[in-house]
Amino acid sequence: MGDHHHGPAKGLSRWLFTTNHKDIGTMYLWFSFAMFILGGTFAMIIRAELFQPGMQLVEPGFFNQMTTLHGLVMVFGAIMPSFVGLANWLIPMMIGAPDMALPRMNNWSFWILPPGFLMLASTLFMEGGAPAFGWTFYAPLSTTYAAPSVTFFIFAIHVLGISSIMGSINIIATIMNMRAPGMTYMKMPLFVWTWFITAFLLVAVMPVLAGAVTMMLMDIHFGTSFFSAAGGGDPVLFQHIFWFFGHPEVYIIILPAFGVVSQVIPAFSRKPLFGYASMVYATAAIAILSFVVWAHHMYTVGMPVAGELFFMYATMLIAVPTGVKVFNWVSTMWRGSLSFETPMLFSIGFLVLFTIGGFTGLMLSIAPADFQYHDTYFVVAHFHYVMVAGAVFSMTSAVYFWLPKWTGRMYNETMGKVHFWISFVGFNVTFFPQHFVGLAGMPRRVPDYALQFADFNMMSSIGAFVYGASQIMFLYNVIATIVSGEKVSDEQVWDGAEGLEWTLPTPAPYHTFEVPPKIEATPAHG
Amino acid sequence: MSIKKSLMTAGATLSALPIAALAQNQVNMSPGVTRVGAEIYDLHMLIMIICIVIGIGVFGVMLYSIVYHRKSKGYVASQFHESTKVEIAWTVVPFLILIGMAVPATSTLLEVYDNDDAELDILVTGHQWKWRYEYLNAEGENVSFFSNLATPQEEIYNSEAKGEHYLLEVDEPLVIPVDTKVRFLITANDVIHSWWVPEIAVKRDAIPGFINEAWSKVDQEGIYRGQCTELCGSYHGFMPIVVHAVSQDEFQGWMSAKRADKDAQIAASSVDLSLDALMTEGESVYKTQCLACHGGQGEGGVGKAISGSAIAMGDLGVHLDVGIKGVAGTAMQAFGEQLTDVEMAAVITYQRNAFGNNTGDVVQPSDVAQHKQG
Ligand code: HEM
Ligand SMILES: [Cu+2]
Numbered sequence: 001m002g003d004h005h006h007g008p009a010k011g012l013s014r015w016l017f018t019t020n021h022k023d024i025g026t027m028y029l030w031f032s033f034a035m036f037i038l039g040g041t042f043a044m045i046i047r048a049e050l051f052q053p054g055m056q057l058v059e060p061g062f063f064n065q066m067t068t069l070h071g072l073v074m075v076f077g078a079i080m081p082s083f084v085g086l087a088n089w090l091i092p093m094m095i096g097a098p099d100m101a102l103p104r105m106n107n108w109s110f111w112i113l114p115p116g117f118l119m120l121a122s123t124l125f126m127e128g129g130a131p132a133f134g135w136t137f138y139a140p141l142s143t144t145y146a147a148p149s150v151t152f153f154i155f156a157i158h159v160l161g162i163s164s165i166m167g168s169i170n171i172i173a174t175i176m177n178m179r180a181p182g183m184t185y186m187k188m189p190l191f192v193w194t195w196f197i198t199a200f201l202l203v204a205v206m207p208v209l210a211g212a213v214t215m216m217l218m219d220i221h222f223g224t225s226f227f228s229a230a231g232g233g234d235p236v237l238f239q240h241i242f243w244f245f246g247h248p249e250v251y252i253i254i255l256p257a258f259g260v261v262s263q264v265i266p267a268f269s270r271k272p273l274f275g276y277a278s279m280v281y282a283t284a285a286i287a288i289l290s291f292v293v294w295a296h297h298m299y300t301v302g303m304p305v306a307g308e309l310f311f312m313y314a315t316m317l318i319a320v321p322t323g324v325k326v327f328n329w330v331s332t333m334w335r336g337s338l339s340f341e342t343p344m345l346f347s348i349g350f351l352v353l354f355t356i357g358g359f360t361g362l363m364l365s366i367a368p369a370d371f372q373y374h375d376t377y378f379v380v381a382h383f384h385y386v387m388v389a390g391a392v393f394s395m396t397s398a399v400y401f402w403l404p405k406w407t408g409r410m411y412n413e414t415m416g417k418v419h420f421w422i423s424f425v426g427f428n429v430t431f432f433p434q435h436f437v438g439l440a441g442m443p444r445r446v447p448d449y450a451l452q453f454a455d456f457n458m459m460s461s462i463g464a465f466v467y468g469a470s471q472i473m474f475l476y477n478v479i480a481t482i483v484s485g486e487k488v489s490d491e492q493v494w495d496g497a498e499g500l501e502w503t504l505p506t507p508a509p510y511h512t513f514e515v516p517p518k519i520e521a522t523p524a525h526g
Numbered sequence: 527m528s529i530k531k532s533l534m535t536a537g538a539t540l541s542a543l544p545i546a547a548l549a550q551n552q553v554n555m556s557p558g559v560t561r562v563g564a565e566i567y568d569l570h571m572l573i574m575i576i577c578i579v580i581g582i583g584v585f586g587v588m589l590y591s592i593v594y595h596r597k598s599k600g601y602v603a604s605q606f607h608e609s610t611k612v613e614i615a616w617t618v619v620p621f622l623i624l625i626g627m628a629v630p631a632t633s634t635l636l637e638v639y640d641n642d643d644a645e646l647d648i649l650v651t652g653h654q655w656k657w658r659y660e661y662l663n664a665e666g667e668n669v670s671f672f673s674n675l676a677t678p679q680e681e682i683y684n685s686e687a688k689g690e691h692y693l694l695e696v697d698e699p700l701v702i703p704v705d706t707k708v709r710f711l712i713t714a715n716d717v718i719h720s721w722w723v724p725e726i727a728v729k730r731d732a733i734p735g736f737i738n739e740a741w742s743k744v745d746q747e748g749i750y751r752g753q754c755t756e757l758c759g760s761y762h763g764f765m766p767i768v769v770h771a772v773s774q775d776e777f778q779g780w781m782s783a784k785r786a787d788k789d790a791q792i793a794a795s796s797v798d799l800s801l802d803a804l805m806t807e808g809e810s811v812y813k814t815q816c817l818a819c820h821g822g823q824g825e826g827g828v829g830k831a832i833s834g835s836a837i838a839m840g841d842l843g844v845h846l847d848v849g850i851k852g853v854a855g856t857a858m859q860a861f862g863e864q865l866t867d868v869e870m871a872a873v874i875t876y877q878r879n880a881f882g883n884n885t886g887d888v889v890q891p892s893d894v895a896q897h898k899q900g
Contacts (some may be wrong), residue, residue: 053692054684061760134757138736141717141759229735235718236733269595270603278613284733300720301731305639309632320617327616330584333591337603340592348592354583359577366627369570371729375720375755385854414538440552441724443755446763448682450693455551522824 007510016111019103020510021088022406024110028085029399031113033475035077036256036392038121040468046428047464052456055448063447064132065124071135075253076160077117079391083256084109084167086398087195091171093508094189096180101173104129109166116159123149134445136246139227139238143219150220154213161206168199168206168413169274175199180500182519188237189499193280194259197287201248201255204291209245212238236301243294251290253387254354255283257394258325261347263499264397265329268344269336270496280322282328289318299370303465308367316366322358326351341494346397349424350390357385360435375445378438384431393423396474403478404493408507409485415477422470429463436459556725559746563727573627620655638727641739644709646702652712652719652754653730655761658863659700661781662711666735669784672864673698675764679818684762694751699768703777704744712738717759723752723769731756744771750773795867795891801875804888808876811869816877819857824881828857833881842887846897849874862898868892 005030008014018024045066049057058066088106092099100106123130128147131137142150179188188196215238218224225231225438227238266273273279295303295311303311329351338344360382364370373379396419404410433456438444442453449457491506504512557567569594649660653672660670676695680686689695702708712721714732722729722741730740744750772780797805812820816832824832832838837845843886849870852860861870871891878885 007832053688056684059760060763064757064760064762132760138718138757145717145759145818186761190708229733235735270597271605271606274607275609275613277608300729301733302736305636308635308639312631312635313628316628319624320620323620324613324617326584330588330591331612332607333588333595335592335604335606337597337601338591338595339597346586351588352585355581359581362577363570363573366569366573366631368631368638369573370565371638372570372724372727374729375722436551436553439555441556441752441832443722443753443763445757446753448693451688451690452550452552476595 019099019107020509021092021100021103021106022209022508024100024106025085025088025090027110028081028088031110032078032080032082032085035073035081035117035141036179036471039070039073039078040471042066042073043464044468046070047461049447050449051461052458053449053451053454058447060447061129062134064134064445065130067445068131068134069120069124069139069447072120072131073117074387075135075249076157077113079253079387079395080164081113081284082395083195083198083253083391084164085169086191086256086395086402087167090501091174091195092178093504093512094192094304094499095175095178095183096500096513097174097178098511098514100170101178102170104473105166106170106414109163111172112159112163115274116156116163116349119152120156123147123152126152136242137216138242139216139219139235143216143227146220151217154217158210159211161210161479164202165206168202171195171199176234180513180516186280187519189259190262190273190276190279191256191285194255194262194283197283198252198255201287201290204247205248205252208241209249212241212245215241236298239298239301240295243297244291246297247289247294250383251286253391255287256297257350257391258283260394260398260401261329261350263497264347264401265332265351266345267401267497268339268341268347269333270338271332271336272498274331275324278324282324284404286318287320289314289321293318295376296367296370299367300374312365312367316362319358319362319365322361326355326358337496341400342411342413342420343397343401345417345420345424346393346400349420350393353385353389353393353427357382357390360385373438375436375443376438377442377444380444380478381431381434381438384427384434387432389427396423399478401494401497402501403481404488404505405501405506405508407482407485409481411477411481411485412490415473419470419473419477422473423467426463426467426470430460430467431463433457433459450489558725558727559744559748559750559882560725560727560742561745562634562637565637566727567631569621569630569634572630576623576627576889590623638740638792641709641741643707644741645706646700646708648708648710650699650710650712650721650732652714652716652721652758652765653859654716654759655754655765657700657721657754657765657767658715667785667788669781669788670863671698673700673768675812677764691751693764694753694766694768696766696768699749699770700768701772701777701780702744703774704740704747704771706774706777707741707743709741712740718756719754719758719765720756721752721767722755723750723767725750725752726769726771729755747771747773791866791868795871795895798890798892799871801879801888804872805879806872806874807869808872808874809880811865811873812876812880815861815865816873824877824883833883834875835877835883838877839883839885842878842889842893843897845874846870846889846894847877849899850894867894867898870894 015023015027049063082333126149128149130149131153133142133146175192179253212378215226219226219228225233227233262273262279293311293315295307296315299308364373364382400411400416437456439454488506492502493506500517552700555567555570557564649662653659657673659668659673660668664669673696676697677693681688681692688810710728712730712732713736714734716734719732720729721732726742728740728742730738733812750769754762754765819827819829820832821827837848848860850860852858868891871889871894874889878887
């Protein structure tokens with residue numbers, strides 16, 4: 001291991017063969033941003049078609065390919081890898097470890113992602129077009145009735161799943177084995193805790209997704225009938241399997257986001273997190289509950305009423321730990337000494353908008369009411385409040401927060417704030433009216449709509465273009481920081497920030513904590 | 527109860543404001559025209575208002591902090607944290623509120639699920655991309671028909687102005703009597719669809735190979751519109767539902783007329799028609815059913831060319847088979863059930879003689895009926 005004290009290798013091989021957690025984290029982050037732009041482009045096509053009633057730009061079949069790829073690319077390509085990138089960068093630095101526990105596997109889990117997405121994107125150019133059955137790919141639309149490209153989709157999902165499983169095994173191994181002496185579990189920063197729990201969720205449910213797509217493969221090519229009643233199977237079985245993966249999946253997306261916000265809000269409130277222990281327990285409670293609520297996505301499939309009641313009560317229960325989290329963040333701000341730099345703005349934006357998404361989640365959990373909400377734009381509004389204003393805002397906050405530590409350079413604060421305000425307004429103009437059209441009866445996943453929905457849809461489209469365009473400002477700000485940002489004068493960067501990563505030199509050197517740091521006897525979180 | 531009531535009126539007034547401002551832009555759920563629908567609406571308003579009240583509290587505290595607890599104002603952070611009492615309070619209180627929500631939710635759900643004692647049963651079948659309705663009748667023949675989107679392509683592709691009920695209009699609506707418990711038996715022929723009419727408070731997935739039940743008892747005569755709400759392929763956005771709720775007398779009249787129609791159809795299929803009559807009828811059937819895929823000149827498109835086709839100019843049995851049973855695994859559907867024997871005979875005759883096919887073959891309704899029997 002003689003090369004440990006050297007810097008990175010030069011050229012392409014640095015990136016291809018790297019086992020360094022910071023390099024791999026960087027690649028994950030850039031990759032996910034690229035996917036964010038790609039998925040965003042699909043979204044712009046969708047919103048452009050929906051700008052006015054009538055078909056203008058694309059054909060209905062292609063529209064469905066866009067909604068499908070938009071969802072798949074955003075969930076599996078943008079949000080999930082971005083948080084894995086963050087985990088790579090931060091977990092070793094936060095627990096006082098020199099690197100991830102399994103660095104070679106780390107290289108693999110990143111490098112199989114780009115080919116996986118290449119395979120998925122290539123379906124656009126295949127005969128019959130890309131998958132057009134929604135990111136939830138319900139059978140039999142995704143099996144017997146799908147275009148031939150579905151086979152490539154299945155293999156792409158396998159590849160992404162393998163990557164996620166490897167990534168999460170690595171995170172679990174790192175957290176369990178690589179903590180500096182004295183860094184007990186209950187001293188770990190919340191971001192580490194939320195990722196620890198997320199990694200267990202991933203290991204538990206990604207194989208279920210793999211099972212679902214394998215069953216599809218069998219139905220399509222090998223004459224089985226898992227999802228076809230004609231052969232003794234059941235299309236609803238697919239939905240149970242998918243959502244057994246899918247509901248924990250939404251928490252896989254949001255828990256690391258909770259972690260980020262739990263670091264950022266105390267830092268800019270200059271006050272410890274109100275209830276560290278209860279935040280850890282609430283996270284665990286949400287994770288456990290997430291395994292027993294899946295059928296709230298399926299209230300209209302015709303389950304027995306006892307099943308409906310069970311899933312309704314269990315889903316409503318999730319509001320309790322979620323509420324604990326929100327109350328904790330607000331209490332942390334209460335009587336703090338607040339300042340509003342860009343990371344804090346994005347975290348407060350998260351807090352407000354995620355809470356709104358939580359409220360609509362609670363409304364959706366009420367089974368009889370969901371008979372009116374289900375598969376309308378109301379659901380689209382709900383999950384964009386939790387996934388975009390939740391996960392994406394939190395991720396943006398994280399980038400602004402840690403970028404100065406990573407690069408040793410400060411981003412342009414004014415531009416950051418402008419980015420926040422444009423995003424915040426653009427987001428709400430896009431998605432708030434979708435609550436209205438959903439309640440008024442507009443189904444989701446339609447390329448065209450009745451005239452009474454026209455005004456709000458136009459508003460949505462305008463908001464979407466604004467939100468989309470503001471991301472270019474973000475990209476510019478990040479690149480400008482890396483290339484020519486002002487050098488950070490204070491090594492600590494943020495006066496209120498706590499945690500081992502801030503004790504490192506700025507920019508963080510290529511190798512850190514080769515000698516484990518000493519953890520103070522008093523807990524960092526009180 | 528009175529608090530709940532007054533909260534609801536407050537909510538209703540609030541939601542009425544934007545309506546007034548934006549004219550026809552509906553922003554809230556409709557209570558619809560059934561008791562269950564009204565209960566669902568009350569439930570929706572109750573939970574939404576609870577959420578809004580909690581939201582005002584949470585965001586109010588936050589806003590106060592943002593305004594007054596600023597570093598820029600020299601506010602010094604207090605370092606308080608951890609309080610078991612507070613933590614218990616904000617766990618237990620929400621839990622109690624949830625129980626308060628669960629009680630009315632449960633009773634409404636049980637009502638939604640009470641499918642017994644229906645006075646009329648209708649089988650609803652989702653097809654790519656249209657609905658089929660069949661009135662089940664223990665005493666005699668069932669009445670059944672397909673309900674297709676009636677909005678012309680010209681409106682969809684913007685060459686003509688869009689009508690008032692753009693995308694929410696069908697060639698033949700479902701007709702049901704008011705004040706009658708109607709049970710819908712919902713299934714599908716190909717992929718999963720979902721049958722939703724917001725105002726009569728029914729949404730249930732149509733799943734191939736399984737039959738779901740739902741019911742509605744409509745209080746008011748009127749026309750209620752809905753759409754398919756489960757992604758079902760390319761034209762998912764183009765398979766609306768229109769329900770005419772009519773008085774019971776009117777319904778009986780409509781039903782007898784339908785039965786008479788059906789008898790007339792059966793009678794008509796034993797009468798032979800002239801080539802001219804068949805060609806005229808055939809052309810109109812071709813335009814509504816075949817043209818989208820096979821082209822205005824039979825030149826093909828999504829489907830194969832009819833002009834010069836080996837099938838349309840070859841063996842009649844094969845041609846009838848394709849029309850009646852469709853071609854599995856392709857966009858060519860089975861039209862046997864969707865068209866009457868007269869229509870089928872006419873369109874087959876038309877295809878065999880139009881577009882330069884000129885076979886001179888005349889296919890009679892009785893040939894179709896015979897072919898169907900095998
Ligand atoms: C208080 C917490 C939450 C509750 C009670 C809740 C409840 C629900 C319910 C009942 C549905 C199904 C609605 C329907 O299809 O009719 C739903 C949909 C959805 N939720 Fe949540 N939710 C919560 C939080 C979240 C979070 C944190 C995320 C992700 C970050 C999320 C993501 C989604 C997604 C993606 C869908 C739609 C999936 C689809 O059909 O495409 N939800 N939610
Ligand atoms: Cu869920």
